Amino acid sequence: MVPHLVTALDGPLLDLEQRVLEATPAIERWLRLEWMEHTPPFYCGVDLRNAGFKLAPVDTNLFPSGFNHLAPDVMPLAVQAAMAAIEKICPDAKNLLVIPERHAGAGRQSFYLENMVRLAAIMRQAGLNVRFGALDDELREPLSLTAADGQKIVIEPLERSQRRLGLKNFDPCSILLNNDLSLGTPQVLEDLHEQYLLPPLHAGWSTRRKSNHFNCYDDVAKRFSKMLDIDPWMINPYHASVSGVYFETREGEAQLAESVDAVLRKIARKYREYGIEDAPYVVIKSDSGTYGMGVTIVRDASEVAGLNRRERSRMAVGKDGVEIRNVIVQEGVQTFEHVEDAVAEPVVYMIDRYVVGGFYRVHGARTNEDNLNAPGMKFVPLPFEHAALPDVHAKPGAAPPNRFYLYGVVARLALLAASIELEKTDPEAIQV
Amino acid sequence: MVPHLVTALDGPLLDLEQRVLEATPAIERWLRLEWMEHTPPFYCGVDLRNAGFKLAPVDTNLFPSGFNHLAPDVMPLAVQAAMAAIEKICPDAKNLLVIPERHAGAGRQSFYLENMVRLAAIMRQAGLNVRFGALDDELREPLSLTAADGQKIVIEPLERSQRRLGLKNFDPCSILLNNDLSLGTPQVLEDLHEQYLLPPLHAGWSTRRKSNHFNCYDDVAKRFSKMLDIDPWMINPYHASVSGVYFETREGEAQLAESVDAVLRKIARKYREYGIEDAPYVVIKSDSGTYGMGVTIVRDASEVAGLNRRERSRMAVGKDGVEIRNVIVQEGVQTFEHVEDAVAEPVVYMIDRYVVGGFYRVHGARTNEDNLNAPGMKFVPLPFEHAALPDVHAKPGAAPPNRFYLYGVVARLALLAASIELEKTDPEAIQV
Numbered sequence: 001m002v003p004h005l006v007t008a009l010d011g012p013l014l015d016l017e018q019r020v021l022e023a024t025p026a027i028e029r030w031l032r033l034e035w036m037e038h039t040p041p042f043y044c045g046v047d048l049r050n051a052g053f054k055l056a057p058v059d060t061n062l063f064p065s066g067f068n069h070l071a072p073d074v075m076p077l078a079v080q081a082a083m084a085a086i087e088k089i090c091p092d093a094k095n096l097l098v099i100p101e102r103h104a105g106a107g108r109q110s111f112y113l114e115n116m117v118r119l120a121a122i123m124r125q126a127g128l129n130v131r132f133g134a135l136d137d138e139l140r141e142p143l144s145l146t147a148a149d150g151q152k153i154v155i156e157p158l159e160r161s162q163r164r165l166g167l168k169n170f171d172p173c174s175i176l177l178n179n180d181l182s183l184g185t186p187q188v189l190e191d192l193h194e195q196y197l198l199p200p201l202h203a204g205w206s207t208r209r210k211s212n213h214f215n216c217y218d219d220v221a222k223r224f225s226k227m228l229d230i231d232p233w234m235i236n237p238y239h240a241s242v243s244g245v246y247f248e249t250r251e252g253e254a255q256l257a258e259s260v261d262a263v264l265r266k267i268a269r270k271y272r273e274y275g276i277e278d279a280p281y282v283v284i285k286s287d288s289g290t291y292g293m294g295v296t297i298v299r300d301a302s303e304v305a306g307l308n309r310r311e312r313s314r315m316a317v318g319k320d321g322v323e324i325r326n327v328i329v330q331e332g333v334q335t336f337e338h339v340e341d342a343v344a345e346p347v348v349y350m351i352d353r354y355v356v357g358g359f360y361r362v363h364g365a366r367t368n369e370d371n372l373n374a375p376g377m378k379f380v381p382l383p384f385e386h387a388a389l390p391d392v393h394a395k396p397g398a399a400p401p402n403r404f405y406l407y408g409v410v411a412r413l414a415l416l417a418a419s420i421e422l423e424k425t426d427p428e429a430i431q432v
Numbered sequence: 433m434v435p436h437l438v439t440a441l442d443g444p445l446l447d448l449e450q451r452v453l454e455a456t457p458a459i460e461r462w463l464r465l466e467w468m469e470h471t472p473p474f475y476c477g478v479d480l481r482n483a484g485f486k487l488a489p490v491d492t493n494l495f496p497s498g499f500n501h502l503a504p505d506v507m508p509l510a511v512q513a514a515m516a517a518i519e520k521i522c523p524d525a526k527n528l529l530v531i532p533e534r535h536a537g538a539g540r541q542s543f544y545l546e547n548m549v550r551l552a553a554i555m556r557q558a559g560l561n562v563r564f565g566a567l568d569d570e571l572r573e574p575l576s577l578t579a580a581d582g583q584k585i586v587i588e589p590l591e592r593s594q595r596r597l598g599l600k601n602f603d604p605c606s607i608l609l610n611n612d613l614s615l616g617t618p619q620v621l622e623d624l625h626e627q628y629l630l631p632p633l634h635a636g637w638s639t640r641r642k643s644n645h646f647n648c649y650d651d652v653a654k655r656f657s658k659m660l661d662i663d664p665w666m667i668n669p670y671h672a673s674v675s676g677v678y679f680e681t682r683e684g685e686a687q688l689a690e691s692v693d694a695v696l697r698k699i700a701r702k703y704r705e706y707g708i709e710d711a712p713y714v715v716i717k718s719d720s721g722t723y724g725m726g727v728t729i730v731r732d733a734s735e736v737a738g739l740n741r742r743e744r745s746r747m748a749v750g751k752d753g754v755e756i757r758n759v760i761v762q763e764g765v766q767t768f769e770h771v772e773d774a775v776a777e778p779v780v781y782m783i784d785r786y787v788v789g790g791f792y793r794v795h796g797a798r799t800n801e802d803n804l805n806a807p808g809m810k811f812v813p814l815p816f817e818h819a820a821l822p823d824v825h826a827k828p829g830a831a832p833p834n835r836f837y838l839y840g841v842v843a844r845l846a847l848l849a850a851s852i853e854l855e856k857t858d859p860e861a862i863q864v
Contacts, residue, residue, distance in 0.1 A: 028515070028559025029526055036523050075821040076509055080786050083464070084516050091468050094461055121821055127460025354512050389507040389553055 012053045012274060014396040016234055017406050021392045023228055024405075030227055031353070031412055038419040040353045042085060042176065042198035046411040047361070047373070048346045049237075049333035053276055055406065056237045056333050057414035058283075059373075060213055062203045063180040064349055065101070066359065067122065068114035071381035074357035075122060078349075082126035085352035089196055090173045096128040097165065097172035099135055099189075100155065101179050113147035119178065120153065122351075133158045133167050135179055135186055160188050164195060174198055180205045182288075182320045202425050209287045210328045211241030212425055217417035224413055235410050237331035238266045241287055245327050247316040253304055259329045260284070261301035267331050278334065281369055284315070287326035294324050295371045297332060334368045339380050343368050346382070348411035355408040358382040444485045444706060446828040448666055449838050453824045455660055456837075462659055463785070463844055470851040472785045474517060474608065474630035478843040479793070479805070480778045481765035485708055487838065488669045488765050489846035490715075491805075492645055494635045495612040496781055497533065498791065499554065500546035501811035506789035507554065510781075514558035517784035521628055522605045528560040529597065529604035531567055531621075532587065533611050545579035551610065552585065554783075560606075565590045565599050567611055567618055592620050596627060606630055612637045614720075614752045634857050637720045642760045643673030644857055649849035656845055667842050669763035670698045673719055677759050679747040685736055691761045692716070693733035699763050710766065713801055716747070719758035726756045727803045729764060766800045771812050775800050778814070780843035787840040790814040 020027065045064030046057045070078070086093050100116050120130040132155045134143070142156045156167045165188065166172055174196040175189075181204025189201060202208065218236065225232035240259040245252035260282055267280035279299055286294035294315055298304060307315070316324055337344045342364040349357050360380045363372040382404065390405040397403070423429065452459060477496035478489045502510070518525050532548050552562040564587045566575070574588045588599045597620065598604055606628040607621075613636025621633060634640065650668065657664035672691040677684035692714055699712035711731055718726035726747055730736060739747070748756055769776045774796040781789050792812040795804040814836065822837040829835070855861065 025526075025556055025559050025561045028557070029524070032515070032519060032523055032559055035519070073505070073820055077512060079821070080509060080512055080516075083460070083786070084512075087464060087467070091464055092461070094457075124457055125460070125821055127457050127464055129457045354515070388505055389511070389557055 012234065013050070013055060016055070016230060017402055018396050019228060019230065020406050020409055021390055021402055024390070024392075026227065027409060030224070031416070034416055035353045038416060038423065040350070040415055040419050041203060041422060042089075042352065044350045044415050044418060046348050046350070046414045048348060048407055048410060049335045050337055050346065050407075051334045052336040053274060054234050054237075054333060055410055056235055056331075057217065057410060058237060058330065058333060059210075060217075060414045060418050062199050062208070062418060063178055065112060065115045065178060066347065066379060067118040067349070068111065069347075069359040069379035069381055070118075070349060070357040071359075075118075075125075077354070078122045078351055078356040079125040081351035081354035081356050082122055084354070086126055086128065086174075088352075089198070093128055093173040095170055095172040096123050096130050097167065097170070097175045098123070098130060098132050099175060099177050099179050100132055102135055102183075110146070110148045113145055113153060114149055114151070116153055116178070117147050117149070117151045119176075123176070129170075131156060131167055131170050131172075133165075135188070158188055163191075163193070165189070165192055177204070182206060182322055200422065200426070202427055203422055205288045206322075207288075207425070208421075209241075209326065209425075210285065210289075211239070211287050211326070213414075213417055213421045214239045214328065214330070216421040216424065217414060220413050220417045220420065233270050235413065237333050238263050239328055239330045241326065241328050243287075243326040245325060247307070247312040247324065250312075256284070256327065256329070257301040257304040260298055260304055263329050263331060264299075264301065281332035283330045283332050283371065285328050285330060286315075286324040287328050289322075289324065294327075295373075297369060297371070332369055335372075336368060342378075343370070343372060344380070345372050346407050348407050350411060350415050353412070353415065355411060358404070358407065358411075444666065445482070445487060448487070448662060449834060450828050451660060451662065452838050452841055453822055453834055456822070456824075458659065459841060462656070463848070466848055467785050470848060470855065472782070472847055472851050473635060473854060474521075474784065476782045476847050476850060478780045478782070478846045480780060480839055480842060481767045482769055482778065482839075483766045484768040485706060486666050486669075486765060487842055488667055488763075489649065489842060490669060490762065490765060491642075492649075492846045492850050493612075494631050494640070494850060495610055497544060497547045497610060498779065498811060499550040499781070500543065501779075501791040501813055502550075502781060502789040503791075503813040507550075507557075509786070510554045510783055510788040511557040513783035513786035513788050514554055516786070518558055518560065518606075520784075521630070525560055525605040527602055527604040528555050528562050529599065529602070529607045530555070530562060530564050531607060531609050531611050532564055534567055534615075542578070542580045545577055545585060546581055546583070548585055548610070549579050549581070549583045551608075555608070561602075563588060563599055563602050563604075565597075567620070590620055595623075595625070597621070597624055609636070614638060614754055632854065632858070634859055635854055638754075639720075639857070640853075641673075641719045641758065641857075642717065642721075643671070643719050643758070645849060645853045646671045646760065646762070648853040648856065649846060652845050652849045652852065665702055667845065669765050670695050671760055671762045673758065673760050675719075675758045677757060679739070679744040679756065682744075688716070688759065688761070689733040689736040692730055692736055695761050695763060696731075696733065713764035715762045715764050715803065717760050717762060718747075718756040719760050721754075721756065726759075727805075729801060729803070764801055767804075768800060774810075775802070775804060776812070777804050778839050780839055782843060782847050785844070785847065787843060790836070790839065790843075 041062050045061040047059040049058050123130045134155045139157045142154050144154050146152050159166050176198050184206040185201050221232045221236040240263050242256045242259050245256050263282050264280050281299045284296050335345045339360050339362045342362045343366050344360040344362045359382055361372045362378045388401040390402045391399050473494050477493040479491040481490050555562045566587045571589045574586050576586050578584050591598050608630050616638040617633050653664045653668040672695050674688045674691050677688050695714050696712050713731045716728050767777045771792050771794045774794045775798050776792040776794045791814055793804045794810045820833045822834045823831050
């Protein structure tokens, strides 16, 4: 299945692609030096939006759950990256405990199980014995589950000792979280000082804030753009954060409208600068939400007060029913990518500091301004040819590997921002 | 171009494949721990022979020159491996000087230039500015060359200062040798203590000995086989080394015949043990030769004395006209692999400790016992599907990725042997 991709690349992005291709050795060296200073999270998925005139990360997921959407032939890249990561974290690692989402056992989520199967295969091939442990006190016996593709996995009850977490007859060196901890940090994961928790607990959505991430990204984008001599706006969406917003009671509404207005004005100024005739819009998102929940689009500050009851209650709660109190107002970046007739946005997957593949999130019933992370979305693996070596001699915009390389660079900037974000928000580092 | 592969896999090798697949996490961990102790050479190509009843490395090349024979879609694996290698060797590396073979400029070798183009693309993508410097005192001006595929490269005169080697306006951090130094170590490469020479000078064929390599491999194979509980002979060819052999004058002939006889007897004993009905044979090779030169096959010790004049003079000199005085007598391992009607042997390429791809060396005019590294050979890239994740549930012997994984494991054992060999023969370490 090779997706037929249509990208309306305008002048500015073609220039950027060309500049990135020509500066490849300098960019890779710049990143290499950054990784000397900052440790990437174990894995990461970045949602990008390519508007033709700008290319920006709009969401950085530290618990990627779509490894099954990567093309099978990129798996060796994932294995190699995992090997490099393990070697740095715990070279004599033997056993890996993977903690999936709570809903792993639910029937409608059997596609999530395919992700678990794929993740286990990668980690096994990288030299680890992999078993799954449930964040679920009610699970008393191992539970055998069947993924949509027929493969089976077993999820087992956790066994916690004073200092270590494991399973029956299974003492892991590292624990890989594929559960984003939206509901808070479970006690069973606290005070595990002898084992590596990947990513660390404060990467979970109960503590993580998108606004922290994008503040760090602002700085990364600025430094990268300076090196490349480009306008950072080309790779960075404007954003503002607003706290104390209670959609149900309309508290904080005026402050939110003010922020929306400020961001819209900044976008409008840039649109004028670049002669872009589209109408600016912003996306209001939960500052710690995920799964595409708690997201709404507005084109004018007055729309904030005009949200109807249904829209307000949709914005009031995120994943797992968690109340939304803080939001981020993010510049809306249209996507001009299509897979056949459907609007598409690229998602880039990384393990350690390496891009290992990607896929398109595709939605047939949404527009190019919409959030595509919504029921009805489909996934189309990026064919491996897209990950081939860039061709610096190709006509600008014409070679899929060149475009994918650009995506990989911007995704790694978001990964770098996540690394710095996790350093800055590390509760242990703050105590020191 | 997907090669049609035919492999007559017998019982013993199917068992080995199955055992290796099942023990993958343990094997990868074992290798990971070995790489804590030993540093792999920068790159390496290993020739394997798969006889159906055994799978063995027969040659380990530390100056691989066939990167152009790898499938284009494995390039991202090569880039990722090169990134990991550079990060360890010289994280702030900016410039890389590549030193090609002397014959790079010769017309008939324009395929070698394709290798250089490919290698440069990999290293550039890994974040280095790459230029080529000629080991040729007569080159006074940059020389522009065109590879068989139309791509151009420029080879420049070397500029040596007291402490550093470079090119005009180009001061590299590392120097990558793709020249095997068969003619001896050129003075221009001596005493470069501020720059990294990859691989080190003593990896060159003017000092390296195959017998050292296979002695180290004996030990690696023994340790690996113990872990996996297999007969080390399954993955290791018998060998003996003989020095002071002058084929032209027939000096050392009796000693050589004796070694041939001893190795043949050992093979015959194993053939009886496993019920193999083929006739044992040995390959006599220059102990420091390459390019498939200085190689002959004998089935009986009496054949040594019976070599005719032409055969003796063919054995007397190796690559670049270097006189052969030391030989290795290696157990002949037939290859039961075919690509269409031609006999084939797999070659596995590695960068740092990672398998990055492979190809088949194919020869339509040779038998399954012959050396295939001879004029008339062709190269068929191993399609990328072969490098996909192994399928532990597949019928034994039926899945190309499973077979390729086995090849990758054995090739990495040879790589490990090369690492230990280079440690043991390091002249600086010996001085200490």
